[in-house]
Amino acid sequence: SCNYQSTSQSEKRLQDLSFPGRKPFFQWKNLAEGMECAVCVCPKCHCIDVIKTSGNSVSCKNCGHLTDYSEYGFFDDNFNFKNITLWDEWQTEFYKKYIEENEGVQKPLFTDSICTVSAISDDHSVVPVCVSEKGDVTDFKFYKDRIEFSNLTVRLEDINACSIFDRDTFCFSDRTGTHYELISDELKNFRKYTSALQILCGLN
Numbered sequence: 171s172c173n174y175q176s177t178s179q180s181e182k183r184l185q186d187l188s189f190p191g192r193k194p195f196f197q198w199k200n201l202a203e204g205m206e207c208a209v210c211v212c213p214k215c216h217c218i219d220v221i222k223t224s225g226n227s228v229s230c231k232n233c234g235h236l237t238d239y240s241e242y243g244f245f246d247d248n249f250n251f252k253n254i255t256l257w258d259e260w261q262t263e264f265y266k267k268y269i270e271e272n273e274g275v276q277k278p279l280f281t282d283s284i285c286t287v288s289a290i291s292d293d294h295s296v297v298p299v300c301v302s303e304k305g306d307v308t309d310f311k312f313y314k315d316r317i318e319f320s321n322l323t324v325r326l327e328d329i330n331a332c333s334i335f336d337r338d339t340f341c342f343s344d345r346t347g348t349h350y351e352l353i354s355d356e357l358k359n360f361r362k363y364t365s366a367l368q369i370l371c372g373l374n
Contacts, residue, residue, distance in 0.1 A: 201226045202239040205254065207337045210359035211261045212236070213250040218268075218280065219359060265365050269314065278311040278318075280362055284352045287320055292347030299350075310352060312363055314370065317342075324350070332367050334360045342367070 202223040210219050212230040220231040228245070229235045237249035244253055251257040272279060287299040287308060299320045310319045317324045324344055332342040340360035343349045352360075367373040 199225070201241060202228050204337065204357060205239070207357055207359055208254060208361060209257045209261055210362060211264050213257070213260065216264070218362065219282075221359075262365060265362065266369055269366060269369055272314060275313050275315045278313050279366060280312040282310045282354070282358055284308050284310045284319065285355045286351075286353040288351045288353075290349040290351065312366060319352070326367065326371055329367060329371060329373065332364050332373055334364060340364075 202225065205223045205228060206221040210221050211217070212220050212233060214236070215230060215232045217230070217232055220233075221236075222229050222231060226238050226240070227235060228237050228239060237245040239245060239254075245251060245257075251260065269279060285308075287310075288296055289299050290296050299322060308320050311317070315326055317326070317329075324342075328344045328346075329342050330345055332340070334340055337357065337360075338354050340352045340358075340363055341349065342363075364373070
């Protein structure tokens with residue numbers, strides 16, 4: 171079963187907030203849109219990068235509609251999680267088990283299509299590694315011991331920092347001082363890479 175039972179402080183606080191008459195947390199429309207940048211693993215089929223959002227609706231490409239997201243910050247009562255914090259906690263544990271069960275290094279853990287890749291050296295000079303024309307992309311493959319893209323290979327043991335900017339840019343640096351920026355022209359879940367680097371390399 172995927173149902174996540176938690177006694178965490180965050181859940182207890184949310185239980186205290188779930189009472190009739192409380193003013194909504196969110197006053198705008200399309201509350202769920204962009205949520206796939208935070209959570210991308212379906213709790214029903216356990217597939218990665220299958221979550222899609224539209225308006226207040228959250229769906230899986232395999233399972234169909236999963237839940238709606240309310241103006242109070244909660245999912246439907248029959249969904250696996252009460253809120254996105256609990257979903258994210260479950261997803262982190264899923265990644266740990268997923269990475270542990272994939273013992274080899276021949277098959278990538280994650281793949282994505284990226285439009286622009288730049289390398290910034292320690293003297294701040296920018297070298298475009300891959301700048302795709304409209305409609306073209308480069309494959310970005312994340313293995314258990316390395317990252318491959320645009321005919322380059324960066325070993326995970328050489329990565330000493332990573333971050334995400336504006337939901338469409340994933341950045342990481344290696345021990346030579348080279349800083350890489352990967353930009354997508356559509357919403358991507360880059361958090362799976364930062365989560366994997368934290369699990370595999372201890373990066374925060």
